[in-house]
Amino acid sequence: MTGVAVLTVLLVLLPLFAIFAYLIYKGIGSINIAFLTQTPKPVGEPGGGMANAIAGSMVILAIASLLGVPLGIGAGIFLSEYGRNRYGDIVRFVSDVLNGVPSIVIGIVAYGLVVMRQQHFSALAGGVALAIMMVPTIARTTEQMLLLVPQAIREAAYGLGVSRWRTTLSITLRTATSGVITGVMLAFARVAGETAPLLFTAFGNQFWNWKADQPTAALSLQIFTYAISPFDEWHRQAWAGALVLIILIVGAVAAVRIAVRHGTFAGA
Amino acid sequence: MGVGIKVEHLNAFYDKTQALFDVNITVRANHATALIGPSGCGKSTFIRCLNRMHETIPEARVDGKVHIGDLSVYNGTSATQLRRRVGMVFQKPNPFPTMSIYDNVAAGLKLNGFRNRKLLEEAVHKSLESAALWDEVKDSLHKKSGASLSGGQQQRLCIARALAVQPEVLLMDEPCSALDPISTGKIEELIFQLKEQYTIVIVTHNMQQAARVAEFTGFFLLGKMIEFDKTEKIFTNPFDKRTEDYVTGRFG
Numbered sequence: 204m205t206g207v208a209v210l211t212v213l214l215v216l217l218p219l220f221a222i223f224a225y226l227i228y229k230g231i232g233s234i235n236i237a238f239l240t241q242t243p244k245p246v247g248e249p250g251g252g253m254a255n256a257i258a259g260s261m262v263i264l265a266i267a268s269l270l271g272v273p274l275g276i277g278a279g280i281f282l283s284e285y286g287r288n289r290y291g292d293i294v295r296f297v298s299d300v301l302n303g304v305p306s307i308v309i310g311i312v313a314y315g316l317v318v319m320r321q322q323h324f325s326a327l328a329g330g331v332a333l334a335i336m337m338v339p340t341i342a343r344t345t346e347q348m349l350l351l352v353p354q355a356i357r358e359a360a361y362g363l364g365v366s367r368w369r370t371t372l373s374i375t376l377r378t379a380t381s382g383v384i385t386g387v388m389l390a391f392a393r394v395a396g397e398t399a400p401l402l403f404t405a406f407g408n409q410f411w412n413w414k415a416d417q418p419t420a421a422l423s424l425q426i427f428t429y430a431i432s433p434f435d436e437w438h439r440q441a442w443a444g445a446l447v448l449i450i451l452i453v454g455a456v457a458a459v460r461i462a463v464r465h466g467t468f469a470g471a
Numbered sequence: 472m473g474v475g476i477k478v479e480h481l482n483a484f485y486d487k488t489q490a491l492f493d494v495n496i497t498v499r500a501n502h503a504t505a506l507i508g509p510s511g512c513g514k515s516t517f518i519r520c521l522n523r524m525h526e527t528i529p530e531a532r533v534d535g536k537v538h539i540g541d542l543s544v545y546n547g548t549s550a551t552q553l554r555r556r557v558g559m560v561f562q563k564p565n566p567f568p569t570m571s572i573y574d575n576v577a578a579g580l581k582l583n584g585f586r587n588r589k590l591l592e593e594a595v596h597k598s599l600e601s602a603a604l605w606d607e608v609k610d611s612l613h614k615k616s617g618a619s620l621s622g623g624q625q626q627r628l629c630i631a632r633a634l635a636v637q638p639e640v641l642l643m644d645e646p647c648s649a650l651d652p653i654s655t656g657k658i659e660e661l662i663f664q665l666k667e668q669y670t671i672v673i674v675t676h677n678m679q680q681a682a683r684v685a686e687f688t689g690f691f692l693l694g695k696m697i698e699f700d701k702t703e704k705i706f707t708n709p710f711d712k713r714t715e716d717y718v719t720g721r722f723g
Binding site: 287296312353355356358359360361363364366369370373374376380466 | 522527529552553554556558559561562565566567568569570578579582583596612627629632633636682
C-alpha cells in the first residue's frame with residue numbers, strides 16, 4: 204500500500220519536474236543580461252530581450268490582484284458569514300459557473316467592458332480580465348477556509364463585546380489567513396500564465412510602456428508570439444521567457460508565503 | 472465590582488421549540504451562583520440569554536426582562552456594549568489559535584479600540600495574575616501561541632481574556648467539563664477568589680462542584696427553573712421532590 208502511495212506521488216511530481224527540467228535545458232542558454240534588460244529587436248537582428256514583457260506581466264498581475272483579491276475575499280466572507288441562505292446559494296452557483304467559463308470568453312468580456320470604452324488596448328483591460336478569473340477561485344477557497352474556523356472562536360470574540368464585522372475581519376479571517384493565502388496564490392498562479400484573455404485586452408507591445416491605459420507587453424503573449432514564429436532565435440527566447448515566467452510565479456508564491464509566516468503567529 | 476442580575480419572565484426559543492419557560496431569578500452581586508440540571512434542561516440557554524449570546528444562533532429569540540445591574544439587557548442596550556460588562560467562559564477552552572498569549576488576553580481591549588500600549592500591558596499582567604496563570608506564562612507571553620498551552624492553562628487563559636475587558640459579571644458555561652481534576656481544582660479555587668470582584672454564574676454538571684463553589688444554586692428541568700435557593704438548602708433539604716431526586720441521583 205505504501206508502495207502504491209509513493210508511486211502515485213512520483214507520478215504526480217514527475218510532470219512538474221519534467222517540465223521544469225526541460226524549461227531549464229531549453230531556456231537557460233538564452234537568459235542573459237540583455238534578455239532581462241532589453242526590449243525585443245526587430246526580426247533578423249540578433250539579441251534583444253523581454254524586459255518590457257516581464258515588467259508588463261508584473262503590472263497586469265498587480266492590477267489583477269488589486270482588483271481580484273479584495274473582491275474575491277469579500278465574496279468569500281459574504282458566503283461563509285452571511286451566505287447561509289438563498290442569496291448565498293445564488294452567489295455560489297454563479298461563482299462556480301464563472302470558474303468554468305473559458306478564459307478566452309472572459310477576455311472578450313473585458314474587451315467589451317474596458318477596451319471598447321477606452322477605444323484601445325491596455326494593461327488595465329488585461330488586469331480586469333485576469334481579475335475576473337481570480338474572483339471565483341478566491342471566493343470559494345476563502346469561504347471554505349472561513350467555514351473551517353470553529354464557531355467557538357467567533358463566540359469567544361462576541362463574548363468579549365467585539366462586533367460581528369470586527370470579529371470577521373480580526374478573528375475569523377485572521378485565523379484562516381494561511382488557507383486564504385493558499386487560495387489567493389492558487390488563483391494568482393493560475394492567471395499568471397494566461398494568454399488567451401490577454402490577446403485582445405493587453406494586446407502586447409514591442410516597446411516599453413508604463414502607462415496602465417496603453418497596450419502592454421506580457422510574458423505569456425510574448426512567448427506565444429515568439430513560439431509560433433518561424434525564427435530559431437525567437438524560439439530560443441520563447442523558452443527563456445517561459446522559464447522566467449515560471450520562476451516569477453514560484454518566486455511570488457514563495458515571497459508571499461514567507462511574508463505571511465512572519466506576519467502571523469507561527470506556533471499555531 | 473460585581474452587580475446583581477434580575478431575570479423576570481424569561482422565555483427562550485429555538486425557532487419554534489421553546490427552550491426556557493418563564494424563568495425568574497435574582498442573582499446576588501459578588502456571589503457565585505451555580506445552575507445544575509440534566510443535559511438539555513436549558514441551563515446553558517439560560518446563561519446565554521444573560522449576555523445575548525443566544526441570539527447569535529439563527530432563528531433563536533427571547534422574551535422577558537433581564538437586568539444586569541442598572542442595565543436593561545433587552546431594552547436599549549446593544550449586545551456589544553452589554554458583553555463588555557458580562558464576560559463569558561465557554562465549555563471548551565477557545566483561545567484564538569493564531570495569537571500569542573499576550574494578544575489573546577489583550578484581544579478584547581484591542582478589538583474594541585483600546586490602543587494605549589502601557590495600559591494594555593498592565594491589563595494583560597493583571598488579568599493573567601487574576602486568572603492564576605501569570606507565573607506559568609510570564610516568560611513566553613509573546614513567544615507561545617495560546618493554543619500551545621495545556622487544556623487547563625488554556626481555560627485559565629480564556630478566563631484572563633474575559634477579565635481583561637473588566638466585566639462586572641462572569642458567566643461560566645461548564646468551564647471544567649473538558650479538564651482533568653487538577654485543572655478543575657485550580658479553576659474552582661480561582662472562582663473563589665474571583666467572586667470578591669465579580670458576580671459569577673456557573674453552569675455545571677458536577678453537583679459537588681456546585682456545592683463547593685457556589686452560595687446559591689438553581690435547579691433546571693425541561694426548560695423550567697424548578698428551585699432556586701441557598702446551595703446548602705438545595706443539597707440537604709430541597710423544597711421540590713424533583714430537586715431532591717436529582718441531587719440524590721435518583722433522577723428518572
